[in-house]
Amino acid sequence: MRDFRDAKVMAQTLRDSLTTKSITISHSQSLELVSRMFGVADWNTLSALIKGSGLAATPRPPTITTATTRCPAVPLRDLVPFPGVVYPLFVARAKTVNALDEAFARQSGLIIALQKQAAVDDPGFADLHELALRAELVEFSPLADGTLKAQVRIGRRVVLRSFSNEDSGFAADVSDIGEDAAADVPDLILRAVTRFERYAAIRNIRLPATWPPFGQDRHPGAVADTIAARILLPLAHQYELLAVLDPVKRLELVEQLLDVTARPASAALRATRERAIAYARERRHSHATLEHLLLALIEDGSAAAVMRSCRASLETLATKTAAHLDTELAHLIADDGEIAQPTAAFLRVSDRAALGAQESGSAVVTGANMLLAILPETRSPAARMLTEHGVTLVRAAKAMADGVGREDT
Known part of the structure; x- marks a missing residue:
């Protein structure tokens, strides 16, 4: 059951319901009506009660406007962009070039539509995802080969209502998605940013000097989009993340994606890791290194298949690796104390492998x-x-992309 902390949500619901019956009231009028429902004289009094409770009103779900606007459109087939980021686009399709020409001439915005299948050369409405994005044309220049290079700044999410692919250029009708204030989740933001910084270190991603670029007013949706734009994911998974309209839920999903411990290892890999540790223990080495891991991977069916596809001699590689462990790592022999602790490189490689699988x-x-x-x-x-x-x-x-070393799960 709703209580007074839901007043803003109730006021908007009331306005939306009356609008469908051709009755229009202002936002302030709806707030006053809801205040009286709770037996309070006016909205100022009810607002004071909400603040005094120490709890914010529950954010309402995003609303989709019924009005539409028409803009030149660019259908993308190999990229899912996120709001707040500038992307370079290399354009060759004539209808897309015409759309960019029109946007440049009119100094108007663009609609970025997202194709379901990259192989479609002349997409129609059915070939596109429901969610699209507004964009601003930042730079526009022709290239020597007849294609165009455009820099676009991605704006807010919109709903694609129609799409035309006339010779004059692609165009789209879209409806805006209302974005209400999100809950204040500083702990979630901190966890997501911290995990992304670790991800960036593993992936050798150079962060901007002003990182994190969120400013003082950290909106969870903006944080999620900024990080999501820098995570490598299959296109289908990127779109699924883009399509999450709840900003807090979207940031929660981003944080989960950055959790490298969440991706389980195959039974064979678990045995390989244990074998690497065992090789270090046999030699009483204080640490298990990447060379211990390599020797264990030579006996791992999945890794061995990839090495053989690269024409490596596993027998020669194993002999050389074992010799390295016995001669070059003698300084790791421990007289006492714990042995076979994974090195930082061993742990870093494990994290990178988990991200690669994801x-x-x-x-x-x-x-x-x-x-x-x-x-x-x-x-x-x-x-x-x-x-x-x-x-x-x-x-x-390349071997892995061709399916070499894949394990049935």
Whole structure:
């Protein structure tokens, strides 16, 4: 049952209901009517009661306006942009070029429509997602090959009502989505920002000097969009995140995506990790390094398949890696105390592997993910030995994209 803390929501509901019956009242009038429903003389008195309770009114769900506006449109097939970010677009389709020409001539805004399938060259309304975005044309320049480069600043979300693909250029009719004030969730924002900074470190993402760029008034939806624009995800998952209109829920989902511990490891990879630790314990090494992990991965079916696809000799690689452990890591032999603690690089690679599995849409982290995650550690002997045996980042990534090393889950 509703109480006085829901007054603003009730007032808006009342206005919306009366509008459908062709009865129009102002926002202030609806607030006064709701105040009387609670037996309070006026809105100022009820507002004081709300503030005195220490609880804010429940934010109402986003509303979609019935009015539409028509703008030139750009359908995207390989990108899901997020509000508040400037994106470069390279445009070749004639109808898209015409739409940009019109937007430039009129100095008007654009609509960014999102295709469901990248293979569609001449999209219609049915080929596009329901959610679209307003955008502002920041820069517009032709290239020597006849294509165009445009810089666009993404604005608010809108609902796509219609879409035309006439020769004169793509155009769309859209309805705005009302965005109400969101709940104050400083702890959630802090967790999401902290997890993204860790993600950026793992992914070698250079953050702007003014990071985080949210200002003093941190709206959870804006924080979610700013971070989401920098996370690598399959396009379908990016759109699902874009389509979450509740700002707090969207930020919660972003935080979950950044939780590298949430992606489970396959049974084979769990055994591989235990084997790597065992190799360190056998040698009484104080730490388990990437070289211990590499030796274990050579016996991992998923990782071994990727290495073989790169034409690596697993027997030679195993011999060289074992020799490295026995001769080059003698300084790690511990006389007493705990042994076989994973190094920072070992843990970093584990995190990077989990992110790689997430970005590829894999349900579990595999040995192949772990192998690929070692290769960016270019200063490590493990990455160097892999490269010397033909296992490069490009070759391994291509093999995995072709399905090599995939485990049934």
